[in-house]
Amino acid sequence: MSWDGLVDGLRSTVAWLMHITSTPILIYFTVINLSYLALIVLAFVDFRAQHRRREAIVETFGGALTPGVSLVVPAYNEEAGIVTAVQALLSLRYPRHEVVAVDDGSTDATFERLRDAFDLVPIPREIPQDVPTRARVIDVHVPRDGRTRLIVVRKENSGRSEAINVGVNAATEPLVTMVDADSILEPDALLRVTQPFVDDPNRMVAAGGAIRPVNGSRVVSGRIVKVQMPTSWLARIQVVEYLRAFLLGRTGWARFGALILISGAFGIFRRDVIVEVGGLDPDSIGEDFELVLRIHRRLRDEDRDYRVAFVPEPVLWTEVPSTTSVLRSQRRRWHRGLWETLWAYRGMLFRRRYGRVGFVALPYFWIFELFAPLLEMFGIIIVPLALALGVVNVPYGILFLVLAYGLAVLVTLSAMAAEEWAFHRHERWRDLGLSLAASVLENFGYRQLTVWWRLEGWWASLRRKKQVWGVMTRTGFDEAGG
Amino acid sequence: MSARGILWGSTALVLLACLVLVLLIVATKVTRTLRDRRTSALVAPHRADLLAVGSGEDEDGTHRDALIAVEGPAREALDDALVDLLAKVRGVPAEELAAVLLAHGAVDRAPHDLKHRSTVRRARAAHLLGLCHVGAALPLVVDALRDPAAEVRVAATRALGLLREPSAAPPLLAAVGADRAVPAGPAGDALEQLGVGIADALRDGLLATSPTTRTVAAYLSGEGTFTRSIDLLRLSLRTDEDPVVRATAAVALGRMGRTADVAVLLEGTQTHQPIELRRACAAALGDLGDPSAVDGLRALLADPDPRIAEIAATSLLRLGPIGRAAVDGAPTNASIESARAVARLQGSLS
Numbered sequence: 001m002s003w004d005g006l007v008d009g010l011r012s013t014v015a016w017l018m019h020i021t022s023t024p025i026l027i028y029f030t031v032i033n034l035s036y037l038a039l040i041v042l043a044f045v046d047f048r049a050q051h052r053r054r055e056a057i058v059e060t061f062g063g064a065l066t067p068g069v070s071l072v073v074p075a076y077n078e079e080a081g082i083v084t085a086v087q088a089l090l091s092l093r094y095p096r097h098e099v100v101a102v103d104d105g106s107t108d109a110t111f112e113r114l115r116d117a118f119d120l121v122p123i124p125r126e127i128p129q130d131v132p133t134r135a136r137v138i139d140v141h142v143p144r145d146g147r148t149r150l151i152v153v154r155k156e157n158s159g160r161s162e163a164i165n166v167g168v169n170a171a172t173e174p175l176v177t178m179v180d181a182d183s184i185l186e187p188d189a190l191l192r193v194t195q196p197f198v199d200d201p202n203r204m205v206a207a208g209g210a211i212r213p214v215n216g217s218r219v220v221s222g223r224i225v226k227v228q229m230p231t232s233w234l235a236r237i238q239v240v241e242y243l244r245a246f247l248l249g250r251t252g253w254a255r256f257g258a259l260i261l262i263s264g265a266f267g268i269f270r271r272d273v274i275v276e277v278g279g280l281d282p283d284s285i286g287e288d289f290e291l292v293l294r295i296h297r298r299l300r301d302e303d304r305d306y307r308v309a310f311v312p313e314p315v316l317w318t319e320v321p322s323t324t325s326v327l328r329s330q331r332r333r334w335h336r337g338l339w340e341t342l343w344a345y346r347g348m349l350f351r352r353r354y355g356r357v358g359f360v361a362l363p364y365f366w367i368f369e370l371f372a373p374l375l376e377m378f379g380i381i382i383v384p385l386a387l388a389l390g391v392v393n394v395p396y397g398i399l400f401l402v403l404a405y406g407l408a409v410l411v412t413l414s415a416m417a418a419e420e421w422a423f424h425r426h427e428r429w430r431d432l433g434l435s436l437a438a439s440v441l442e443n444f445g446y447r448q449l450t451v452w453w454r455l456e457g458w459w460a461s462l463r464r465k466k467q468v469w470g471v472m473t474r475t476g477f478d479e480a481g482g
Numbered sequence: 483m484s485a486r487g488i489l490w491g492s493t494a495l496v497l498l499a500c501l502v503l504v505l506l507i508v509a510t511k512v513t514r515t516l517r518d519r520r521t522s523a524l525v526a527p528h529r530a531d532l533l534a535v536g537s538g539e540d541e542d543g544t545h546r547d548a549l550i551a552v553e554g555p556a557r558e559a560l561d562d563a564l565v566d567l568l569a570k571v572r573g574v575p576a577e578e579l580a581a582v583l584l585a586h587g588a589v590d591r592a593p594h595d596l597k598h599r600s601t602v603r604r605a606r607a608a609h610l611l612g613l614c615h616v617g618a619a620l621p622l623v624v625d626a627l628r629d630p631a632a633e634v635r636v637a638a639t640r641a642l643g644l645l646r647e648p649s650a651a652p653p654l655l656a657a658v659g660a661d662r663a664v665p666a667g668p669a670g671d672a673l674e675q676l677g678v679g680i681a682d683a684l685r686d687g688l689l690a691t692s693p694t695t696r697t698v699a700a701y702l703s704g705e706g707t708f709t710r711s712i713d714l715l716r717l718s719l720r721t722d723e724d725p726v727v728r729a730t731a732a733v734a735l736g737r738m739g740r741t742a743d744v745a746v747l748l749e750g751t752q753t754h755q756p757i758e759l760r761r762a763c764a765a766a767l768g769d770l771g772d773p774s775a776v777d778g779l780r781a782l783l784a785d786p787d788p789r790i791a792e793i794a795a796t797s798l799l800r801l802g803p804i805g806r807a808a809v810d811g812a813p814t815n816a817s818i819e820s821a822r823a824v825a826r827l828q829g830s831l832s
Contacts, residue, residue, distance in 0.1 A: 049632060049633065052601050052602055052605065052631070052633045053605075053633050053636070055602045055606075056601075056602050056605030056606050056609060056633050056634075056637055063667050063668070063670065063671040064667065064670035064671050064673075064674050064701065064702070064705065065666055065667050065670045065697075065698070065701060066667070121823075121827070123819075123820050123823040123824060123827075124816045124819040124820050124823065125788075125792065125816065125817075125820035126788035126792075126815075126816040126817055126820070127788070128787055128788050128789045130757065130789075140820075142824065142827065143827075144827060145827070146824070146826075146827030146828035146829065147828070172789075174758075195667065198665070198666065198667030199665030199666055199667045199668075200665065200666060200694065201666055201694065201697050201726055202693045202694050202697055202724055202726045202727070203694075271758075272725070272756075272757075272758045275757070396486065396489070399489050399490065399493055400489065402493050402497070403489065403492055403493040403496055406493060406496040406497055406500060407496055409500055410496055410499055410500050410503065413500055413503040413504065413507070414503060416503075416507055417503050417506050417507050417510070420507045420510045420511055421510050424510075424511070424514065429511075432507065432508075432511065436504060436507075
């Protein structure tokens, strides 16, 4: 076949593909953007209520019905930061909380650092198997002073989920929250995130809190003292991405009454409910997502009246990937976890008993979260090809791209506007300028790369390739400041 | 309209919306910055007077009078600062600050503001009436518990706590379980401030249809040692369908129960009960500190659940010589040793 013939063949194929997909894609495009708009509106309603509470000076936390909280900290080779992290958690403003640090078979000096810092002594405590665990608990330590509410459990290495399950078993308070050793909680974060449980003690079973990237901010002794934008564009883009996903998305879903994803990095749960559903699934890649869905399924199966909330104000700061290789691994894992969990819970789809979760949230996650990268990749390939082959005229094609990415920027800007109005954590004008730039730049390269990585994760799962967690190379917090 | 026209129109609309949002973000930041600066500038000249009155160092009333004399735009900014400070002080300084607000007319305006269109104004009005202890406004504040806006209901709840009028307890407890509910946390705080006169309301609350109301009533009965609730707490622990109410009742009985409650709590530790309730009851027996619990707790030392066994051992150790003897006489296990080790670290066991 001649070159011209090949080009003609390709041109007709592309034209045919565009012809048959244009209407479904247009519908998809319209519905996804309308759903974003709905989430934005729902989130704004929630933010407005918070704003009013602050304006009316009625916002107070803690008080009579504040339940005790166990902060479970799984730690694997965290010798560099574990002591600072535990000290920061112990000094959180909260009337009754304990820290349960679980050393997941570290090969470095994680335990020794804790032992020396808190003068730990062993106690012969047998940890109950409320949540069944496979790994053997080696020993349990508490501080010699008998007052500091710290429990350190050493166990054989078996992964983060198992470590958390052991922590849940060792926990003695009615609420349990999982906090990674390399994350920073704001001093009032616990008071704020437990408020839904204080206000509705009988029905509230789980709540999530907002997570933000710490990269670039100034940290002293495990506390954020100045919020700043990161220095790398990769991290800057993730700052606006987190705003969009956590602030708008989850607040909107919670307001709608169908929040199905609480990040494992900062979720708080009623301990008895975690125990009832069997704890985190150690074999799941998306263990946090899976846990929340399991809670929904169990409680709805039993026709129980319950609530899952999201609190946009409490902030957990975490270091986001600053290299493409780490980001790739993270996004592959996230999408794989999404797929495997959605597949495992496909039975909840369109079943009356699962209400909004089954009729709205899960179908949304299937169509607009799981399949989104597939469609986006189709667009990334087909539109430039169509332009190059002259199947669509250039101004028309460019206009379509501007519209598509303009809508993406619009959603991000909505999140930024909500943040600026309700929380305004970034005080500097420079940071605002960088955020605005990041919301545009996100669409040139970053978005396409993450689409590809998400597809890689999905493909690896379909091929039943073993998930490699990879190493989150952390650059550490800027303790020196600046 | 042609497809191209729709595309052009949509793109222009989206880009325009982006531009509007950018301007909105900038305007929000600028407005807030300017407003904060203006407020600071308006209050700054009176800051010293404010602090003198708030810290109780205004013996001859000159600083108070200076604050009363403030006029114009500064008065509004100052009133906000006064309300803010009033929420943090007690006693004479609080009365002096309230006197300034009264002289400014803010207190007189508040009852009218409770019916204002603005949610923030209504919530602030309720807040102010509570802070200034305007007892005459009680019926209005009680009415505000049914306000359509949650923020106003919360402000009214807190105000009722500050008004310290026990007759507000029944409507407060009812509001906890209402369709337009008052959150349990602020309601619990407010009820705690109402004093001993709420005993009957708590008894009624334990029989309410709303489990949240029953939880609040059970919790406060224990916290405030409202012995009139004991019989209903026993009933709640035995028969309530809500596990949170049952556990709260167990804790309450542990705080103020009598010898007769040992049997009720031991019932709650039986193996067919939910594990969390069993543990709560075992701990409550320790809190109760009644020697008649020794036999029941001793039996729990060999419980298959190591947490219950450790709680039972801890409860026995807290009972003094009779409990320690029971622990010493029991076949040892890890839970007993753990309880002993923790008690030694806490200095309660040699």
